[in-house]
Amino acid sequence: MNNTILLLLCSSIFFACQESLEERCAREAKEYTEKKCPAPIGTNMVIDSMTFDRSTHTLHYFYTLNCDTASQANINRQYAYNMLLEQIKNATSIKEYKAAGFNFAYTYYSSNDKNKKLLELKFSKKDYE
DSSP states (O other): OHHHHHHHHHHHHHHHHOOHHHHHHHHHHHHHHHHHOOOEEEEEEEEEEEEETTTTTTTEEEEEEEETOGGGGGGGGHHHHHHHHHHHHOOOOTHHHHHHHOEEEEEEEEEOTTTTTEEEEEHHHHHHH
């Protein structure tokens, strides 16, 4: 009888301490931003931050592009969309988030004008399934 009570107590403590997938995503995005951002991604791009919006279940990536090589006029929206969609479909690091139907957003700003949004793309479950 005592072993049963101890087992129930231990299991209830274990399950009470687990964070939800949303909580984990928010924590991981915040930790990534604090520990690794800003970080260069190739020669003309920097990842500035990641956020998670719980209300929309959206993992949002923010980048800065070097406008000397990637001006707004030179960005091919359809090419960027297809490339990012393929990355989402193949990414194993976000497998759980995709299984839960999370959305993914990518926003690119100009390095010459941090307020100038060059491109914003959003992907939902219906896009990457």
